[in-house]
Amino acid sequence: MIPRIDRLTGPRQGGGLKLALPAGALWEETVDALDRIGLDTSGLRGESRSLTFELDGVALVKMRPSDVPTYVEAGAADLGITGKDVLLEQRDRVVYEILDLRYGACRMVLAGRQSDESLGESERRLGMMRIATKYPRLAERYFEQTGRQAEVIEVKGSVELAPLVGLADGIVDLVASGRTLNENGLEVREQIATSTARLIANRVSHKLRAEEVDELVGKLKEATS
Amino acid sequence: MPATWQPWHRVDQATVSKVAPMTVHRIPPGTRDILPEEMRELRALEGALLEAFDRFGYVQVMTPTIEYDAVLRRGESRGAGAAYRFFDERGELLALRSDMTIPIARLVASRYEGEPGPFRFSYVARAYRAVSPQRGQMREFIQAGVELLGAPAPEGTAEVIEVLYAALGAAGLSRAVVGLGDADLYGQLLLELGVDEGQRQRILDRLAAHDLVGLEAEVDAAGVDQAGRRTLLALPAMRGGAEILAHAHELGGEAVERATRRLQATLEALERRGVSERVRLDLGLLRDLGYYTGAILEVYDPALGHILGGGGRYDGLVSRFGSDLPAAGFALYLERVHVAQAEEERIARGEAR
Numbered sequence: 001m002i003p004r005i006d007r008l009t010g011p012r013q014g015g016g017l018k019l020a021l022p023a024g025a026l027w028e029e030t031v032d033a034l035d036r037i038g039l040d041t042s043g044l045r046g047e048s049r050s051l052t053f054e055l056d057g058v059a060l061v062k063m064r065p066s067d068v069p070t071y072v073e074a075g076a077a078d079l080g081i082t083g084k085d086v087l088l089e090q091r092d093r094v095v096y097e098i099l100d101l102r103y104g105a106c107r108m109v110l111a112g113r114q115s116d117e118s119l120g121e122s123e124r125r126l127g128m129m130r131i132a133t134k135y136p137r138l139a140e141r142y143f144e145q146t147g148r149q150a151e152v153i154e155v156k157g158s159v160e161l162a163p164l165v166g167l168a169d170g171i172v173d174l175v176a177s178g179r180t181l182n183e184n185g186l187e188v189r190e191q192i193a194t195s196t197a198r199l200i201a202n203r204v205s206h207k208l209r210a211e212e213v214d215e216l217v218g219k220l221k222e223a224t225s
Numbered sequence: 226m227p228a229t230w231q232p233w234h235r236v237d238q239a240t241v242s243k244v245a246p247m248t249v250h251r252i253p254p255g256t257r258d259i260l261p262e263e264m265r266e267l268r269a270l271e272g273a274l275l276e277a278f279d280r281f282g283y284v285q286v287m288t289p290t291i292e293y294d295a296v297l298r299r300g301e302s303r304g305a306g307a308a309y310r311f312f313d314e315r316g317e318l319l320a321l322r323s324d325m326t327i328p329i330a331r332l333v334a335s336r337y338e339g340e341p342g343p344f345r346f347s348y349v350a351r352a353y354r355a356v357s358p359q360r361g362q363m364r365e366f367i368q369a370g371v372e373l374l375g376a377p378a379p380e381g382t383a384e385v386i387e388v389l390y391a392a393l394g395a396a397g398l399s400r401a402v403v404g405l406g407d408a409d410l411y412g413q414l415l416l417e418l419g420v421d422e423g424q425r426q427r428i429l430d431r432l433a434a435h436d437l438v439g440l441e442a443e444v445d446a447a448g449v450d451q452a453g454r455r456t457l458l459a460l461p462a463m464r465g466g467a468e469i470l471a472h473a474h475e476l477g478g479e480a481v482e483r484a485t486r487r488l489q490a491t492l493e494a495l496e497r498r499g500v501s502e503r504v505r506l507d508l509g510l511l512r513d514l515g516y517y518t519g520a521i522l523e524v525y526d527p528a529l530g531h532i533l534g535g536g537g538r539y540d541g542l543v544s545r546f547g548s549d550l551p552a553a554g555f556a557l558y559l560e561r562v563h564v565a566q567a568e569e570e571r572i573a574r575g576e577a578r
Binding site: 073074096097100203204205206208210214 | 438532
């Protein structure tokens with residue numbers, strides 16, 4: 001038998017909604033958005049290492065953005081906030097994408113070394129590009145859809161490193177200002193998609209807790225438009 | 226205990242060998258062995274469901290696990306998601322069935338040709354679908370359900386939902402809810418608004434993918450008038466009790482009117498049977514199989530984050546096999562019902578996590 005743990009760990013047993021929140025780049029603006037819908041977020045700010053919070057009856061769970069769809073699909077969270085980039089990479093997750101929260105705007109791009117034609121040259125002469133990325137499925141789909149061959153190499157850390165040391169001809173990555181690319185001598189060659197923060201919902205919660213979900217959606221919509 | 230205790234000292238050798246046995250003969254991902262304890266519970270659940278089906282006069286049938294691929298594709302262009310195909314010794318293409326609806330439509334059309342019905346069939350059967358890697362999805366799973374052929378809407382639909390209630394009750398899922406929508410609503414509304422075919426498909430794809438943000442973008446690209454846009458964006462969020470129909474009515478339009486009339490009729494038939502209170506209307510519901518017409522349904526239980534099953538009407542399906550019979554049915558995923566059952570029992574014992 002699974003031992004009884006904190007109520008945060010189980011799927012919906014009454015009580016408030018459970019919301020999965022993205023740590024990292026989207027965190028600050030996510031907390032700002034929660035602030036604007038009238039939650040007292042002072043406990044979320046500052047140096048707390050805690051991963052679970054309870055604000056005005058809403059349970060909040062902080063996690064990596066790429067884990068948010070996993071928790072929401074399984075119903076371990078009713079709702080979640082994550083980037084469109086994550087949803088594009090994990091397209092097979094069955095979750096409702098309810099709302100464009102408009103913050104955290106980024107572009108998914110194909111980038112290569114500045115004033116260096118190795119990307120194009122590889123494609124012309126070898127019929128194949130080597131592309132390093134943290135988004136292998138998205139990258140593969142993009143090259144497939146544009147009718148090109150690419151060897152997609154998945155890396156976990158700083159992608160910008162790959163073309164600099166010769167692992168790849170280019171990268172597919174998310175850029176906000178483009179400064180990181182610039183500082184590493186890279187430049188945008190093609191834009192693949194745009195990304196902002198999105199509110200997603202579990203399929204069952206969207207039906208069984210419709211009123212609470214819609215109320216939160218309404219408030220967030222107002223606060224972010 | 227060692228002089229300097231380290232966390233890994235807790236893992237003794239016996240535990241290690243239990244977790245990772247040395248000799249493993251693999252089985253394909255997405256399949257599993259069922260051991261006696263679980264088997265006993267599944268049998269009991271299966272028995273309870275069949276008994277509930279039986280009470281309404283549904284008799285059990287079985288069809289082959291493998292069908293000709295062309296037969297499944299006659300029922301639905303993609304073969305209803307059948308994913309595993311192979312050749313027999315004569316070079317004919319076979320497929321593992323992905324559900325029981327098409328096989329039973331085939332069975333009725335070929336074995337009961339010319340008879341008007343209604344036919345009431347139930348089944349507990351294995352079906353097969355493709356899985357995404359590392360997602361814990363099952364390639365092979367058990368479905369328990371019924372098909373009612375030869376009974377039109379709304380009474381046929383209401384009967385199927387009544388049987389579904391009895392089945393959920395027999396499984397001890399007293400909190401389960403049935404979401405009821407209309408498969409034709411959105412597509413017909415797009416037609417009525419003059420959206421061209423390509424764009425119509427893109428919009429329906431977004432709705433089927435539950436992508437309401439992408440839906441809004443595609444609706445904007447369709448160039449419909451303000452009222453049409455408002456209706457298209459409002460419908461997917463409309464879910465709840467009978468009051469939904471009044472709200473939808475206010476939006477106006479032929480397609481909405483027809484769908485709300487159909488839903489109203491189904492709801493009234495359910496009320497007459499005394500089984501309307503756990504139906505949740507859902508105007509944004511769309512199922513990913515092409516053969517549905519009119520009423521569609523999904524089953525939810527608060528103890529589980531995934532749907533327990535689904536179904537609906539498929540009035541055009543049996544005629545593709547030569548018999549013009551209006552039909553409806555549902556399938557429950559037996560293993561998921563079992564998980565929900567265990568979860569509900571735990572809650573009832575006061576061990577709610």
